[in-house]
Amino acid sequence: MPKSLYSLFFISVLIFSCQDSPDEDHSNYNSISTYIPFKLTTDLDALSQNEKNILPHLFAAADIMNDLFWVQAYGDKKSLLASIANPKLREFAKINYGPWDRLNDNAPFLDNVELKPLGSNFYPPDMTKEEFEELGLLDEKGLYSMVRRDEAGKLYTIPYHELFRDQLEEASGHLLEAAEICEDQELKKYLELKSKALLTDNYTESDIAWINMRNNTLDIIIGPTEHYEDALYNYRTAYEAYILVKDKAWSQKLEKYxxxxxxxxxxxxxxxxxxxxxxxxxxxxxxxxDVIFYAGDCNSGSKTIAxxxxxxxxxxxxxxxxxxxxxxxxxxxxxxxxxxxxxxxxxxxxxxxxxxxxxxxxxxxxxxxxxxxxxxxxxxxxxxxxxxxxxxxxxxxxxxxxxxxxxxxxxxxxxxxxxxxxxxxxxxxxxxxxxxxxxxxxxxxxxxxxxxxxxxxxxxxxxxxxxxxxxxxxxxxxxxxxxxxxxxxxxxxxxxxxxxxxxxxxxxxxxxxxxxxxxxxxxxxxxxxxxxxxxxxxxxxx
Ligand SMILES: [Zn+2]
Structure with missing residues (x-):
């Protein structure tokens, strides 16, 4: 891009970098990573009117993945954000879904914040591997459960669909609304199955419906997907969503490989x-x-490009x-x-x-x-x-x-x-x-x-x-x-x-x-x- 345009972007980048911090006491503030803002758009002409009508439902469902991922990555989003006086640091916490700089080895960028637990918030922060493995919990290697302590301090697992029931019912409802008006039969079926899967943590059928969809232009990936956030074991999956518009010309070029x-x-x-x-x-x-919406895991820190x-x-x-x-x-x-x-x-x-x-x-x-x-x-x-x-x-x-x-x-x-x-x-x-x-x-x-x-x-x-x-x-x-x-x-x-x-x-x-x-x-x-x-x-x- 031309140099002049680049410096325009550069001005917005400064929002997240070190100059003129009103919070002098934030010692790590000078080294936090810089992000450049970018607008997610696409050629809307690629979408039919029906697909455009579906979009608000998909956006509503996807947005809920942000809240769920906050819980998995950190815990209480609201109280953390409310505790940060500096608006720039608050923005930075949103980018990182927590008080740790993901692009700087998870260094804490707020005072009085402990190092990030390897298992994020999937496990109690004071849990050791020995304690966990000795116990041999039924769902020890579960992809879709969190590990918690009961009142007596004993570890147990709780399935996502129980822990997050309210939010998942809401997300599921939005997907169903999208499915109801969807004209593409393959996409309709996938949306129905995914709507159901969010409430049961059984993703097999919806995964099969998704991989078998071939002709849809509009797509959504939503639910607990990758296991990177659980750096303790790589077992537990993190909520995320992408809303996608297929580039048919490029896709044809790729088919030959x-x-x-x-x-x-x-x-x-x-x-x-x-x-x-x-x-x-x-x-x-x-x-x-073209991606038109990122939420949760894939939207945290560095952004996924494939x-x-x-x-x-x-x-x-x-x-x-x-x-x-x-x-x-x-x-x-x-x-x-x-x-x-x-x-x-x-x-x-x-x-x-x-x-x-x-x-x-x-x-x-x-x-x-x-x-x-x-x-x-x-x-x-x-x-x-x-x-x-x-x-x-x-x-x-x-x-x-x-x-x-x-x-x-x-x-x-x-x-x-x-x-x-x-x-x-x-x-x-x-x-x-x-x-x-x-x-x-x-x-x-x-x-x-x-x-x-x-x-x-x-x-x-x-x-x-x-x-x-x-x-x-x-x-x-x-x-x-x-x-x-x-x-x-x-x-x-x-x-x-x-x-x-x-x-x-x-x-x-x-x-x-x-x-x-x-x-x-x-x-x-x-x-x-x-x-x-x-x-x-x-x-x-x-
Ligand atoms: Zn890879």
Whole structure:
């Protein structure tokens, strides 16, 4: 974007950064992350009148996910917000759904706030792992329950649909109202089933209806979905919602890659025993969307730009997954964060390789890569997820990034990808690492990026120039991408948690030189992420 327009955005960013704080006593205020505002809109002409009529019901249902996620992430939203006098800090608490800076390793940004519990508010803050595991509660690994103490201090689990009954009945009612007037039969059925699922915590039928929807332009993802917020165990899922409008032209472009999935699985750079599972390609889908509303988990801290759902592995095997690329949110991050980062950290004569197409493709193949490899260990340790426990997420994200890039390399060499040159994907990827490590070690994506940065550095995949810019070394980069992919696929297949932990400890960290370079980005006031201005009014619907 033109420089003048950029500085306009920059003014609003200052809302969340350090200048002129009236609350001198907030010692951490100077280091809180900066967000750049972005309006969520789309071409409304893509929607029929009926779809436009449905929107207010979907927005009402989605908005309730904000309140539920507040409880899961922190607790009492109202009293926290009421206790913050400074309006800027109050806004910042809303972005973070609590008093911890998600993009700064969850550092507390208010006085008298304890460190964030690993298990967020899913578990009592004073609970230890030993206490929990000894007890062997019936729903110990439950995806849809919270852990609480009774009056005697004894731990018990309570299902979401009981704990949140009032709010869920309301959300469910809005979905039903949407279903009643919905003309698209597939979407209608999905909305009915999801309306029911919110009240029972049984999501199987609604997940199947969702993955089988093919022709709808309008979509909503709503309910407890991802497990990252439970960093203690990665068991419990967090409420969120996305309202989406399909970009049909882009989605068609993506369809062609689906046909290549089986071939990609057989060509994984790892021994045969690690690639025995077959991804279900009949039902695998790649679509591009504009997001018009984010709520809850996906709206907290760094904003998701690609989603791979459903998470239910039995459904994945039977029906496949849908990988949704959130195009308008991606373009916002590319323009307002990635390009300015590149201007500072990428060697001048490689900057021409930073392209939105490469950024979009790298993210797309990240999602494809999640569907490849294996889900069961090869040595009887059960599923990879179980065997790797709390280290699973960071490693799986790391796999997706680097394996995605390996696939692009292969497809490009076979001339199955027309756009750009391979170097575009590599340089854009390197710039993307700088963007993502800024999310800090508290995020699975952040940790995965640090690991990879250090691995690439060891392999000489890039050079850091004396002037503080970085340049990709093409051949070494290509080799390192393949090498790291192979290493991760093997660790997963072996379910080798001890080794993963060792890797995370030694390499999942930001070292000194990189930290100094990241500080230069902060000094240049480059935002870490975006915050959405969203709603029916922003969309232009009354
Ligand atoms: Zn991912």
């Amino acid at each position: 689906i046909e290549l999935l089986p071939q990609l699985q057989t060509e994984l750079p790892v021994a045969d025993e690690y690639k025995q599972e077959t991804p279900n390609t009949d039902a695998a889908q790649l679509n591009a969307y 989603v791979n759902l459903p998470n239910d592995e039995e459904i994945q095997i039977k029906y496949g997954t849908r990988r949704s690329q959130l195009k308008n949110a991606m373009k916002a991050k590319f323009d307002h964060i990635l390009l300015p980062i590149s201007d500072i950290l990428i060697e001048k004569n490689q900057r021409q390789h930073i392209t939105f197409n490469a950024f979009f493709s790298n993210t797309m193949f990240h999602e494809v890569a999640h569907g490849l490899g294996i889900k069961e260990t090869i040595n009887g340790k059960g599923s990879v997820r179980e065997a790797l426990g709390e280290t699973f997420s960071a490693l799986e994200e790391g796999k997706a990034d680097v394996l995605g890039l390996h696939m692009i390399t292969q497809l490009k060499e076979k001339e199955l990808i027309a756009e750009g040159e391979l170097m575009d994907y590599y340089v854009t990827f390197l710039a993307g690492i700088f963007r993502s490590v800024r999310f800090g070690a508290s995020s699975a994506h952040g940790k995965a990026n640090m690991l990879r940065f250090n691995y690439f550095k060891d392999q000489n995949a890039f050079t850091r120039n004396n002037n503080g810019t970085y340049a990709v070394n093409f051949d070494e980069m290509k080799k390192a991408i393949k090498g790291l992919s192979a290493q991760i696929l093997k660790l997963q297949g072996d379910g080798d948690k001890a080794m993963v932990q060792e890797m995370m400890t030694s390499n999942g960290i930001i070292k000194e030189t990189l930290q100094r370079d990241l500080d230069r980005l902060s000094e240049a006031n480059i935002p870490v992420d975006i915050v959405f201005e969203q709603g029916l009014d922003i969309l232009g619907i009354d």
